[in-house]
Amino acid sequence: MGAGRSLQLRLLVLLSVxxxxxxxxxxxxxxxxxxxxxxxxxxSHLAQAAAxxxxxxxxxxxxxVADAPALHKYSARVAFQVFHExxxxxxxxxxxxxxxxxxIRGFETVRDGGEIWRVFATRGADRDVQVYVGERVxxxxxxxxxxxxxxxxxxxxxxxxxxALLWWAVHRALVPLRALSHTLGQRAPDALNPxxxxxxxxxxxxxxxALNGLLARIERMVQSERRFTADAAHxxxxxxxxxxxxxxxxxxxxxxxAQRDLxxxxxxxxxxxxxxxxxxxxxxxxxxxSAAAPTAExxxxxxxxxxxxxxxxxxxxxxxxxxxxxxxxxxxxxxAAPAVWLxxxxxxxxxxxxRYSPDRARVLVRVARTSEQVVLEVHDSGPGxxxxxxxxxxxxxxxxxxxxxxxxxxxWSIVRRIADVTGAQVTxxxxxxxxxxHVQVVWPILRK
Numbered sequence: 001m002g003a004g005r006s007l008q009l010r011l012l013v014l015l016s017v018x019x020x021x022x023x024x025x026x027x028x029x030x031x032x033x034x035x036x037x038x039x040x041x042x043x044s045h046l047a048q049a050a051a052x053x054x055x056x057x058x059x060x061x062x063x064x065v066a067d068a069p070a071l072h073k074y075s076a077r078v079a080f081q082v083f084h085e086x087x088x089x090x091x092x093x094x095x096x097x098x099x100x101x102x103x104i105r106g107f108e109t110v111r112d113g114g115e116i117w118r119v120f121a122t123r124g125a126d127r128d129v130q131v132y133v134g135e136r137v138x139x140x141x142x143x144x145x146x147x148x149x150x151x152x153x154x155x156x157x158x159x160x161x162x163x164a165l166l167w168w169a170v171h172r173a174l175v176p177l178r179a180l181s182h183t184l185g186q187r188a189p190d191a192l193n194p195x196x197x198x199x200x201x202x203x204x205x206x207x208x209x210a211l212n213g214l215l216a217r218i219e220r221m222v223q224s225e226r227r228f229t230a231d232a233a234h235x236x237x238x239x240x241x242x243x244x245x246x247x248x249x250x251x252x253x254x255x256x257x258a259q260r261d262l263x264x265x266x267x268x269x270x271x272x273x274x275x276x277x278x279x280x281x282x283x284x285x286x287x288x289x290s291a292a293a294p295t296a297e298x299x300x301x302x303x304x305x306x307x308x309x310x311x312x313x314x315x316x317x318x319x320x321x322x323x324x325x326x327x328x329x330x331x332x333x334x335x336a337a338p339a340v341w342l343x344x345x346x347x348x349x350x351x352x353x354x355r356y357s358p359d360r361a362r363v364l365v366r367v368a369r370t371s372e373q374v375v376l377e378v379h380d381s382g383p384g385x386x387x388x389x390x391x392x393x394x395x396x397x398x399x400x401x402x403x404x405x406x407x408x409x410x411x412w413s414i415v416r417r418i419a420d421v422t423g424a425q426v427t428x429x430x431x432x433x434x435x436x437x438h439v440q441v442v443w444p445i446l447r448k
Contacts, residue, residue: 008167008170008171008174011170012163012166012167012170015166015170016163019162019163020159023152023155023156023159026152026155027148027152030148030151030152031144034144034148035140035144038140038143038144038147039118039140042118042135042140042143043118043120045135046107046118046119046120046133046134046135047120047133049080049133050080050120050122050131050132051122053080053082053090053133054122054123054124054129054131055124056082058082058084058089058090058129075092075094076094077135077138077139078092078133078134078135078139079091079092079095079117079133079134079135080092080095080132080133080134081095081099081100081131081132082129082130083099083129083130083131083132084128084129084130086130096112100112100117100119100121100132100134101119101121101134103119103121104121104130105121105122105123106120106121107119107120107121108121109137110134115136115137115138116136116137116138117134117135117136117137118135118136118137118140119132119133119134120132120133120134176197176199176200176201176204177204179197180195180197180200180204180207180208183195183196183197192215192216192218192219193215194212194215194216195208195211195212195215243267243271246263246266246267247263247267249263250263250264250267297337297338297339298334298336298446299334299335299337299338299342300332300333300334301333301334301342301367301374301443302329302367304339304343305325305327305346305367305376306325306327307343308346308347308350309325309350309365311347312350312351312354316354316363319354319359320359320360321359321360321361321362322360322361322362322363323350323354323365324362324363324365325364325365325366325367326364326365326366326367327366327367327368328367328368328369331368331369333368333369333374334374334446335422335443335446336422336423336443336446337418337421337422341418341421341422342422344418345414345415345418345419345441348412348415349376349378349415349439349441350363350378351411352411352412353378353380353436353437353439354380356382356383357380357381357436358382358383361380362379362380362381362434363378363379363380363381364377364378364379364380364433365377365378366378366379369445370445371445372445373442373443373444373445374442374444374445374446375440375441375442376440376442377438377439377440378438378439379433379434379436379437380431380434380436380437381434381436382436382437383436384430384431384435384436384437385428385430385437390428390429393412393416393428415441419441422443423443423444424441424442424443425441425442426439426440426441427440428440
């Protein structure tokens with residue numbers, strides 16, 4: 001990667017080049033406009049001088065050509081000729097004997113003696129007098145250059161001053177950026193609070209907002225990792241202690257194979273509970289670091305509900321439970337969310353309904369679509385929950401007292417988090433259909 005380029009230098013170069021180009025464009029425009037105006041003015045002078053010569057009385061008794069005297073140092077740049085009936089009778093000292101122009105009336109630009117002349121020709125009223133008045137073009141150029149020097153030279157001399165002012169202005173304009181850099185440089189490595197820079201310009205506000213957003217996401221991730229570490233240390237202590245106790249029982253069983261087998265089975269069950277707890281903790285940690293669904297994946301909720309119900313059917317059958325799924329096969333129930341997240345939400349809801357319902361209980365899963373929503377409902381015929389306990393659903397490690405079934409207390413936390421990041425609403429109430437718990441998850445309909 002190449003060395004970083006100075007933003008201040010880039011701005012100075014861009015502004016200076018732009019200013020110089022504008023100055024050059026103004027100079028060209030001024031030259032064109034001034035040249036046009038000078039040509040108009042000098043042409044009118046030529047026409048006026050010719051008009052004066054036409055009405056001048058001529059001395060026709062003298063056969064000699066009258067040469068006008070040169071009265072000014074610039075007289076050599078102007079020439080005139082007066083012909084009477086084709087004969088040259090008057091001229092300026094720098095004019096030859098041949099007509100300056102081939103025209104009889106009007107303007108013409110000609111070359112004579114290595115010089116370019118602007119000539120005006122006209123005739124007298126009786127058409128016996130022909131007058132030519134000419135002016136060297138370089139005289140007009142000198143006038144235009146003199147005008148440009150008077151106008152543009154001060155501007156050219158002011159360019160270095162403008163460059164210095166531009167440097168000062170850019171330096172001052174970048175003060176908030178340097179202040180932000182200084183603020184970030186002084187922050188502690190673990191400081192994740194929002195960056196506060198006073199009087200932030202409008203152009204820098206999106207940068208500061210994006211930076212604060214990044215810090216907020218990093219803070220959520222760090223907090224999630226800290227919670228995961230604390231929760232894992234706290235929640236795994238009991239299963240590990242139980243596993244250790246059962247291992248000691250197995251070691252002390254001696255010849256009692258029945259006691260040893262029971263202890264080993266209990267140890268395996270404890271390992272399964274610990275593994276499940278770790279999986280739940282990891283899933284919750286990953287969800288808590290996500291502000292929104294990471295992909296635009298579109299999933300059919302009916303298909304996922306059918307797959308999850310099929311996965312849990314063996315455990316339901318083992319306890320004589322009735323697990324049923326109702327879904328309209330003719331209506332697509334699509335949700336914009338990753339399939340793995342929706343499957344996790346379904347698995348936790350169904351697992352809770354089956355786990356905390358008694359043997360031979362009924363669990364009904366419904367997937368439906370209305371004109372505005374996709375609705376998932378889970379009914380069970382279990383013991384239900386008190387209103388106070390329903391309000392606490394979603395709290396980490398919350399479990400209703402009195403249940404003998406094992407669990408981590410994280411299932412509802414996972415459900416709530418998935419609903420948040422996928423834009424769903426979750427409600428829990430008593431089931432009027434089966435008498436137990438009724439959970440409803442609602443997503444907005446997917447618009448094309």
